Amino acid sequence: MYRYDEFDEALVRERVAQFSDQVQRRLNGELNEDEFKPLRLMNGLYLQLHAYMFRIAIPYGTLSSVQLRKLAHVARTYDKGYGHITTRQNMQFNWPRLEDAPAILSDLADAQLHAIQTSGNCIRNTTADQYAGVAADEIADPRHYCEIIRQWSTLHPEFSFLPRKFKIAVTGAEEDRAALRTHDIGLRMRRDADGNPGFEVMVGGGLGRTPVVGVTIREFLPEEHLLSYLESTLRVYNQLGRRDNIHKARIKILVQSVGRDAFARMVEEEWAQLRDGYLTLPQEELDTIARYFAPPPYETLEDSPPELELWQSTSPGFAAWMNENVAAHKQAGYAIVNISLKPEGGVPGDITAEQMDVVADLAERYSFSEIRATHEQNLVLPYVRKLDLMAVWQGLQQAGLATANIGLISDMICCPGLDYCNLANTRSIPVAQEISERFADLSKQRDIGPLKIKMSGCINACGHHHVGHIGILGVDKKGQEYYQITLGGSAENETTLGNIVGPAFSAAEIGDAMETIVDTYLTIREEGESFLETYRRVGQQPFKETLYAAH
Amino acid sequence: MPLIKNGQQVADPWLALGDEETLPEDVPVIVSLERWQQEKDVLQTRGMELGLRLRSDQSPQQVAEDLQFFSLIALEFPKFTDGRAYSYARLLRERHGFSGELRAVGNVLRDQLLFMQRCGFDAFELPENAPVEAWLRALEDFSVWYQPVTDNRAPVSSLRRRLRVAAQ
Numbered sequence: 190m191y192r193y194d195e196f197d198e199a200l201v202r203e204r205v206a207q208f209s210d211q212v213q214r215r216l217n218g219e220l221n222e223d224e225f226k227p228l229r230l231m232n233g234l235y236l237q238l239h240a241y242m243f244r245i246a247i248p249y250g251t252l253s254s255v256q257l258r259k260l261a262h263v264a265r266t267y268d269k270g271y272g273h274i275t276t277r278q279n280m281q282f283n284w285p286r287l288e289d290a291p292a293i294l295s296d297l298a299d300a301q302l303h304a305i306q307t308s309g310n311c312i313r314n315t316t317a318d319q320y321a322g323v324a325a326d327e328i329a330d331p332r333h334y335c336e337i338i339r340q341w342s343t344l345h346p347e348f349s350f351l352p353r354k355f356k357i358a359v360t361g362a363e364e365d366r367a368a369l370r371t372h373d374i375g376l377r378m379r380r381d382a383d384g385n386p387g388f389e390v391m392v393g394g395g396l397g398r399t400p401v402v403g404v405t406i407r408e409f410l411p412e413e414h415l416l417s418y419l420e421s422t423l424r425v426y427n428q429l430g431r432r433d434n435i436h437k438a439r440i441k442i443l444v445q446s447v448g449r450d451a452f453a454r455m456v457e458e459e460w461a462q463l464r465d466g467y468l469t470l471p472q473e474e475l476d477t478i479a480r481y482f483a484p485p486p487y488e489t490l491e492d493s494p495p496e497l498e499l500w501q502s503t504s505p506g507f508a509a510w511m512n513e514n515v516a517a518h519k520q521a522g523y524a525i526v527n528i529s530l531k532p533e534g535g536v537p538g539d540i541t542a543e544q545m546d547v548v549a550d551l552a553e554r555y556s557f558s559e560i561r562a563t564h565e566q567n568l569v570l571p572y573v574r575k576l577d578l579m580a581v582w583q584g585l586q587q588a589g590l591a592t593a594n595i596g597l598i599s600d601m602i603c604c605p606g607l608d609y610c611n612l613a614n615t616r617s618i619p620v621a622q623e624i625s626e627r628f629a630d631l632s633k634q635r636d637i638g639p640l641k642i643k644m645s646g647c648i649n650a651c652g653h654h655h656v657g658h659i660g661i662l663g664v665d666k667k668g669q670e671y672y673q674i675t676l677g678g679s680a681e682n683e684t685t686l687g688n689i690v691g692p693a694f695s696a697a698e699i700g701d702a703m704e705t706i707v708d709t710y711l712t713i714r715e716e717g718e719s720f721l722e723t724y725r726r727v728g729q730q731p732f733k734e735t736l737y738a739a740h
Numbered sequence: 741m742p743l744i745k746n747g748q749q750v751a752d753p754w755l756a757l758g759d760e761e762t763l764p765e766d767v768p769v770i771v772s773l774e775r776w777q778q779e780k781d782v783l784q785t786r787g788m789e790l791g792l793r794l795r796s797d798q799s800p801q802q803v804a805e806d807l808q809f810f811s812l813i814a815l816e817f818p819k820f821t822d823g824r825a826y827s828y829a830r831l832l833r834e835r836h837g838f839s840g841e842l843r844a845v846g847n848v849l850r851d852q853l854l855f856m857q858r859c860g861f862d863a864f865e866l867p868e869n870a871p872v873e874a875w876l877r878a879l880e881d882f883s884v885w886y887q888p889v890t891d892n893r894a895p896v897s898s899l900r901r902r903l904r905v906a907a908q
Binding site: 194196199200203206207211227228310341343344345346347348349351424428432462467468473477 | 849856858884886889896
């Protein structure tokens with residue numbers, strides 16, 4: 190993975206010093222809260238319902254064991270002993286004190302971590318496929334491009350006061366695990382006829398109160414033009430994006446209002462001026478960054494060791510975990526291990542300091558000291574020898590991290606909701622906990638099969654409800670918490686927005702409603718058909734009938 | 741209002757002329773785009789340097805053909821969150837080759853000065869009572885930059901290249 194050189198190190202240290210000075214000016218009254226707000230928001234520090242919230246960047250979701258231990262240290266020393274993995278692969282702390290922010294950043298900088306641009310109307314942390322570099326279905330490894338984007342976007346002087354926040358996601362794989370079409374820019378790696386790497390460029394996706402599926406504006410962008418094309422796109426947006434209405438300020442609204450073709454033309458016109466200029470990436474620079482992401486020293490191993498079969502046949506718990514949480518690796522004899530942060534009745538995405546230490550230790554021992562965070566709020570060990578899977582499973586199990594539910598109904602995306610967030614209309618965590626408990630039986634979950642529930646506590650859609658197979662949106666009705674259900678959304682290759690199924694349910698009813706939806710699916714599904722496939726075949730009607738039959 | 745130009749505090753010889761105000765005899769003035777468009781002939785033949793003030797919804801593209809008449813262009817930040825002028829500044833410098841004074845006016849904040857400077861601004865109108873020394877220090881907050889932009893600071897990529905060459 191990437192390691193800072195002296196320049197990266199200097200920049201992060203200087204940012205810590207600058208922010209410490211800004212905090213100091215706030216604490217001694219030189220700045221009032223209104224003046225301080227834009228400064229702290231450039232550095233991931235939010236003022237929430239009960240306390241500040243600090244969002245730490247995990248660039249494209251990749252962490253080392255040393256970094257994860259440092260996050261554990263922050264959780265233990267400055268917070269309440271836990272952190273929260275977000276849908277943008279970052280980590281949030283919910284209870285830091287403002288006075289501690291400089292010390293937290295300084296400690297984080299010791300492990301090459303920072304909070305730069307984890308909030309504000311700027312280019313946010315770039316996200317990526319959590320299986321980047323190891324996925325069996327990968328066209329090309331996208332990580333060094335992510336790092337190049339990270340560097341280019343960090344403190345970009347032209348694009349630090351955009352109309353609204355700006356999110357870029359990248360994948361190098363066939364299967365879209367990065368939700369590309371829900372991002373301001375999505376980049377999918379392609380190869381041209383001669384095998385040269387490049388990108389399909391998608392633009393204008395987004396969720397929030399106006400969900401839009403992103404559109405392709407360029408089928409193939411050669412790799413050396415990555416930054417000049419991004420700069421062109423951002424420059425068009427910075428000048429023409431709406432600034433009169435915060436709810437219409439994202440690039441998706443601009444793309445919609447001028448139309449895809451006209452927007453693409455504007456970008457191409459700007460790019461005609463910028464391409465082949467000083468943003469062109471020399472092969473040497475691409476190679477230099479790519480070397481940081483060279484494959485680890487894999488051993489030559491047989492792909493299906495006999496031990497694996499033995500363990501699976503003797504331990505049903507291991508076999509279930511192996512089935513649900515372990516994914517195919519591009520290297521023979523290795524596997525990708527998903528670590529579920531969705532235990533029965535737990536808070537989706539939360540992880541304690543002790544658990545962080547356990548994961549860091551396991552990664553150090555069994556995964557070349559590397560961990561990934563996923564946008565579905567889980568963790569990944571990307572390089573585990575199949576021969577080590579039993580030991581890893583046992584280690585995770587002891588720490589309560591071996592719930593075998595990846596991709597199943599209890600593996601929900603869930604925003605912090607009214608328990609923490611000052612934008613929320615309703616709580617989301619208790620609803621997630623109730624669903625998790627109702628469907629706790631793993632054999633039942635396996636029978637239900639792949640089913641993504643995504644829940645947001647308000648229309649800002651941080652919980653991605655529009656693209657949940659089942660989406661839940663919390664709405665306030667005269668001071669009461671209600672939950673509106675959408676069906677049929679998906680953030681995968683054929684990105685689709687869900688449809689509202691009918692009137693919202695009260696907090697007391699939402700659990701039953703989930704069971705009704707699932708039971709209806711189980712009744713009408715055809716052999717081997719997933720929930721989403723059934724929904725796409727039959728539409729809303731059968732679900733509507735059962736959901737509202739008694740009303 | 742204190743004015744910083746080229747990294748130090750200077751007196752401001754310019755008069756910001758309101759659209760209704762009478763054109764003075766012997767002072768260089770900064771006029772709005774509207775006034776420029778209406779009084780081009782008078783303003784061009786006055787025998788004084790001329791400045792143009794653009795609102796954030798007025799792209800410099802609109803005056804691309806007229807740039808030779810201006811010694812100064814003031815780009816307005818109506819709110820610090822309105823970042824259009826960062827792009828305008830770069831376009832004026834890099835695409836249109838404008839080499840006169842590029843002045844940031846409006847809601848200019850100390851913590852943005854460096855971004856403005858990197859995009860090609862060389863002059864900044866500070867709020868009344870701003871501690872000028874502290875503002876000038878804010879221009880030194882960073883010593884390394886990732887992006888090649890309008891200023892002449894070498895980006896990290898070229899520093900790395902130099903190191904590699906030196907190591908060979």
